[in-house]
Amino acid sequence: MRQQATRELLAYWSRLRGTRPAPDRAEIDLAAIRGSLADLFVLDLDAARQFPFLMAGTRLNAFFCAELLGRSFLSLWGPQDARSIAAGLLTVVDSACPIIAASAAHPEGYRDADIEILLLPLRHAGLSQARILGLATPAVQPPWAGLLPVPHLALRAMRTVEVETGWARSADTSLFPDAPHVWSAHRPADIRGHLRIFDGGK
Structure with missing residues (x-):
């Protein structure tokens, strides 16, 4: 995790979660994470399984020069990346497993802006598989944001997160068959449910 906001939201979610698979949507206090609201969704x-937006921060809307409320999260990606992201989202909800994705975006004729995306499971109305809390944090605020729309996000890498320590670990690449790069280390795997977790780096 490269962005401070990513680490802070993961720590906040983990505190609320306690020993449960995920905290409840009603427990999220937006005032406690107000510094990240522009990037929150x-x-x-x-x-x-189109994962529509129930809420989208102003900076995320600005990247696409559009209101994302009600729009499918998968529609923000190209076809191949959308399949990988869909598999990742299902891992988040089915296994209560946070995921980090490295992505990039740019309008035509401009350089990429790197965006770190955190995806966290949330309970809602008594259902354990109901919502996903996300954060999309750009490394820097690009000058074109809000002026020129990006056509889509490009997936660079994706990995699961070891919640207890905050270290990121990679999922079995078979979970994300179309991902361009899933971080992994060539070490013995720890089997957790249907996930195979490899010891990885930071």
Whole structure:
């Protein structure tokens, strides 16, 4: 995790979670994470598994020069990356497993802006598989944000997060068959449910 905001939100989520698989949506106090609101978003686990936005921060809207409320999160990605992201989102909700994704975006004719995305499971209305809390933090604020829309996000890498320590670990690449790069280390795997977790770096 490269961004301070990512580490802070993960720590906040982990404190609320306690010994449960995930905290409840009603427990999230936006005032406690107000510094990240511009980059924060909440996704719904809908029947069609399109993961529409229930909330999207102003900076995320600005990247696409559009209101993202109600729009599918998968629609922000190219077709191949969308399949990988969909697999990652299902891992988040099915295994209560946080995921970090490294992504990039740019309008035509401009350089990439690196964006770190954190995806966290949330309970809602008594359901354990109901919501995803997300944070999309750019490394720097690009000058074109809010002026020129990006066509889509590009997935660079994706990995699961070891919640107890905050260290990121990589999932079995078979979970994300189309991902361009899933971080991993060539070490023995720790089997947790249907996930295979490898010892990885920071």
